[in-house]
Amino acid sequence: MTSFKDHFSGHAGDYRAFRPTYPDGLAAALADAAPSRGLAWDAGCGNGQVAVALAARFRTVHATDASAEQIAQAEPHPNIRYAVSPAEAGGLPDGCCDLIVAAQAAHWFDLGRFYAEVRRAAKPGAAVALVCYALQRLDDPALDAAVERFHNGTLGPYWPADRWKVVNGYRDLDFPFAALPAPPLAMEAVWPLPRLLGYMNTWSGVKAASRAFGRNPLEAFAEEIAPLWGDPERERRVRWPLTVRLGRVA
Structure with a gap:
């Protein structure tokens, strides 16, 4: 089997529990771009977040991940x-897909x-999309500044190099398909502080820094952010703007 960059199998359960949910508008936009459904x-x-949304709009969704632990969740x-399968070998027949997405x-x-x-598995005229989201935004500039310091400063040396492709909104990724317009979209949630910290604890940078430090740096961050947040059970709006690179396979 093709090797893959595995940053999440070790905490697949937390990934399912704490990652935010994509908006309905994403699946709608992707389905509208496909030649058929x-x-x-x-x-x-x-753990199938996009797959479940697409399942309401397509007859069949083939959902693959190289991590057996993620598929189990x-x-x-x-x-x-x-199916447990790397993206580079999806296990599909030639020319069968109306839509191919990687989120x-x-x-x-x-x-x-x-x-x-993608070119092998796609039908002529199929839609292809790369979707990503980077750092969340909160409802308070002081909180945003604290999160940015933690993300870029404390964790900066410990992020996998590929993480910065996400931070750059996939602008630097090659995308050799005829571009299609995509609507502005964002994930949104209303979370108390423990829920936000649980989400941040799924970050690959936190896991790498924890191994390097011998302790979880999120503990010190939680102490720093607590007085800025106030009552930890206070719910605050959290927002992740989405990047959607949408195209057509010739």
Whole structure:
């Protein structure tokens, strides 16, 4: 099997519990771009967040991830068939897909090989999309500044190099498909402080820094942010703008 950059298998349960949910508008925009709604492939599906949304709009969703642990945590759905498979070898017949999407995953792929697989598996005129989200935004500038210091400063040396492709909004990724317009979209949630910290604890940079320090740096960050947040059970609005690079396979 193709090797892959595995930063999440060790905490797949936390990933499912704490990661935010994509807006309905994302699945709607992707479905509208597809030439028909037969088969969608969610490559690097993680625990199936996008796959489940697409399952309401496509007859079948083929959802793959190279991590068996992530697939084990995926949400079952009668229209979804999950498989442990790398994005570079999706296990699909030639020319079968109406849509191929990779959400918060393409920066880990061997893109040249993935794009070859996209062209092989896509129907003529199929839609292809790369989706990502970077740092969350809160409802207070002081909180945002504290999160940025933690993300860029404390964790800066410990992020995998591919993380910065996400921070740059995939602007630097090769995308050799005819571009299609995508609507502005964002994930939104209303969370208390423990929920936000649980989400941040799924970050690959936190895991790497914890191994280097011998302790979790999120503990010190929690102490720093607590007086800025106030009552930890106070719910605050959290927002992640999405980058959607949408295209058409010739």
